[in-house]
Amino acid sequence: MMKKALQILITVWFLVGSPAAWAQQGQYTIGLPCLEYQTCASSEAEAFFTEVYGRIGIVPAFAYLPRLRDLEDANDGHTDACAGRTKASYQPYENLIPVKTPVATETIVAFTLKEGLRIDSWKDISSLRVGIVRGAQLPLQLCKQKGIERYVVGNTLQQVFHMLAESRVDAVVHHLQVGLNTARSIGIPVRMSNVLYRDMVYHVLNRRHAGLAPKLARIFGEMLEDGTSARLLGKWAGMLPEPLE
Template identity: 25%
Template sequence: MQKFIAAVWASLVLASPVCAQQVLKVAINESTRHYQPALTALYKEVGLVPEFVVLPTERALRSVENGDVDADLGRVVGGTAGYQNVFELGESLSEVSLIVVVKKDASVSRLTLAELKGRSVASTRGTKMAEATAAKWGIKLTLVNTPQQMYQMLVNDRVEVVLITSVMMPDANVAPLVKVLPPLVTTKAVHVLNQKWAEWAPKLDAALKVMKADGRWAKLIALP
């Protein structure tokens, strides 16, 4: 009898939600790090566990496409166009804006998209919001691999302006940099996953909607 009870208990433990939790590799970068606690909580709501992997922005989306990672934490809505094996959640993570950053001594109070055409501008490779906006407005954009490289170009006067998203913070260790407000463009950020996880989309969307409604989501994604 004891052996029978032990066997039944073992089967229940093995079948429990804790043991059944699936782990997803989720790409993050400097722009999306602050979403980690929120996404961890969201995944927990539906019985998933994120394993965060640091990848450059451009490489991250390609890695989701080919299945090397399961998800990319945050992307501008519509930024996955052209990728066949990637889908976006219907419920957005937050608003995201495209913002100009200049040196503090630049004496610039405001810049429009039209005014950027005559200036030297840089952004990080894979920042789709900057790339798409520059292409639409005919702005010549220099792309670099990391935010540090971008900010250093600004400090060394190799460019006049850099474009960042609102979830990126100017690097105070490089030089006094300031954001020029209001933002150039504002849209939504979404979580994106490889198609093999498509069946989880309704659960994730529903859980995210509940977390927004009860206020947990706003607290978890608040920037310091």
């Protein structure tokens, strides 16, 4: 009887909990945000996480979701992980746990076009007309916290940058690397302020995958140290944290 019960437990573990099972069944899904206006798909992010999980025998699938939705789906178990979120974002969700090694940095700056317009702090943009992208929760939250009242919301970052080029806003507050990549792609030569806000970003797992967290933390550290992360992420490599000491 004991032997039969043990066999059943081993079978269940293999079918449900082992990395090989996830790889074969295609059941491990990572939620990714839409970072660019042209398309949600990010070959760089997919290559990065495919390498990370491949080192523990899992072949992940990817679901591109609006911000907040990726957290809700991972928390409810519809997906298995979020690509990366800050502590303030994932903490309210009881079924989410972070991988301790940060996977990226969240850096907020102001983009401008005017020569001589120097922005070193939030105080410097308090009297400006500020453009913000609809759905970009952190820039909007920070502007409200810092008392920025004259802000205009656009549907896409492309649209907001065109508003900047047309002098309908004086500055655009957004994520550094996303802003740089988008501005380059549409040919708008933006200038950057000093860093206005910076935080660490962590890969977040549904609680049922807690056992993977230590392995993933080690792999993130190794790939950051040996340059694999920067090579795979390409134009997004500027978001990487400093290598661990």
